Amino acid sequence: FYTPDPQMFDVLEKYGILGVEMEAAGIYGVAAEFGARALAICTVSDHIRSGEALSAADRQTTFNDMIEVALESVLLGDPC
Numbered sequence: 067f068y069t070p071d072p073q074m075f076d077v078l079e080k081y082g083i084l085g086v087e088m089e090a091a092g093i094y095g096v097a098a099e100f101g102a103r104a105l106a107i108c109t110v111s112d113h114i115r116s117g118e119a120l121s122a123a124d125r126q127t128t129f130n131d132m133i134e135v136a137l138e139s140v141l142l143g144d145p146c
Contacts (some may be wrong), residue, residue: 109128
């Protein structure tokens with residue numbers, strides 16, 4: 067994660083924050099500005115503290131799974 071302060075992770079852990087996500091925040095901001103609905107489907111690929119990471123093959127598999135979830139959600143329509 068892009069931070070010059072490694073102690074930031076201690077603060078995140080203290081508050082029970084389990085992950086860091088960068089792109090969806092922008093999508094939600096734009097949706098809020100225009101009164102639109104938005105949804106992000108995310109995959110956890112790396113563990114900041116331990117250095118564990120998904121392999122390229124596993125990332126591709128989970129990406130394909132996310133595409134299927136997104137398409138099924140669109141096909142099912144709005145439950146509201």
